[in-house]
Amino acid sequence: MYKIITTSLVLLFTTIFYAQEKPTAENTGYTGTLTNYTGSTTIQTDNTVIENKLISGTIRIYANNVTIRNCKITTGGFYGIDIKEGENILIEDCEIEGMQSAAILGRNFTARRCNIWNSGADGIKPYSNFLIESCYFHHLGYVEDAHADGIQLVREGGGIITGNNFDMGPASGYKNSQCIIIQSNDAAVDDIVIDGNWINGGGYSVQIRERNYGPPTNISITNNLFGRDAQFGTHIIDGDNSVTNNVFNCNRYEDTNELVEGTTCDETLSTNNIELSNNIISYPNPITNELYVLENQGANYELYSNTGKLIMKNTITSNNFNVKTNNLTSGIYVLKIFTKEGVTTKKIIKN
Template sequence: MPGASNTGVPSGTALTVHNGDINVTKAGTVLDGLDIRGLVKISAANVTIKNSIIRGRSMNGPGALINNLGGFSNLVVTDTELSPSAASPDANGIYGYNFTATRVNINNAIDGIHVTGSNVVIQDSWIHDNMHYLKDPNQGGSPSHDDSIQVQSGNNITVAGNRLTDSHSAAVQITQDRGKVSNFAFTDNFANGGACTVNIAEKSYGPIQGAVITDNTFGRDSRLANCAVIAPTTTKIDFAGNYYTPDDTLVTIRKG
């Protein structure tokens, strides 16, 4: 299971401190072995971030330690930790799409990952210890809506082999806030917490097509009892092999 020993910067890696933001504008850039005291913006294709820690900085509104909202293709984030150096309701982990995140450790952020488009793989990663505020200025003074992974739109999204814990809202929240979501696969994960741990909403875009939720293990710490997965009945899900721990009870979908 993903954890401290097998996600984030590998033990013994020497890091070079970089003070300030990085705007990557050259295709094929590799950021390797850095301790980044700022934010990273992706402005080119085929960028790799590996063996690094990104700590962010103070922000004047919601943002992400890694920003690929432009959707530049083939962003790869591997063996990297995203951990805001200062607690903030503005700090999130990754925003964007067209990326693969592998063995990433994201902690102390509001949302671990915001998926805003297509072609995303999140695998073998640990997203945990979300920040949560009872009076969050970004929610009009109501509590934070912190999620491990929030999917706002996109096709071809895979979440596999991860450990997702400690979020207040959901481990995975599909909102369709920006557009339609399709071909979403959630497999072989451990997920726990939230009101309901996986929460699927259709909103104005209708049923999610090609949804798969298989072979996952769910904890019992959702605020609503026995609510590992909630979804509208109009969204048809390939749903099998999902169990609660520690009692190995079969998970069923709650009607949402």
């Protein structure tokens, strides 16, 4: 019997590496038969839904609650989707290719299971309030002098990058550069979670760089699997972590599962203890307000920040318990549930 918890958490059923399928061209992008899109490419009406369409040109958004789902977007313009204004933009199960600059530009969006490739330059250029999950980035930088990044963020922040595959090793005809680059070119950058991705290629695969507005702060890079195709190394992070509160934890090489050089693995932050996971918690994914939990009266739970700080703990005194999370900031947390059978560790993402 399932019970409901009202919460703003998105709960990942188990650790990404052991349960989530690695994003590829076969499990991202559109499926089924598409028909030509004949509507306006400038979206100005709230709650617009574009679904199951072949789209030629750039979609420009000036509205709230816009959904673009199961589509293929091909454009020679600068962007595939240019979010000018609006909140709660959902881009899901889309293939986006051909653009000169990036597949998606803007803020206040979720990009999920998108196949992003054949860009003149970058994959996604986000600003703030974004979730990029389970997308496939590959074959970027067809422009001759391209400096192509999978994700390029140069201001603002407040976003989550999780479960994506950055397949950016050497590719003929493409100038793959950094898989993820975050640097303060245009404004200060703060509060980014990079967790549970497959990351391969580039100069440094992940760069966190200080530019005009100081070093980026509160950048969490955890539980990622790195490939061996980076030219200079897996990562470079500017600034003093004791000041910037940046975290680099439990990142490993995909081929050997060995820890990346210069990092340790604090098991408090890890989610590899999953033996009991399937017996304790289930959920719809994604969720916004409701989380379904198996009956588990009498267990105890502890909630930790991604830096290992204990946030709260309590005893589950009924079969329908409610974890209050309204005061938590966006990011990744670790939930531990203690039962007579053992300890279950779950990764929690709060939007």
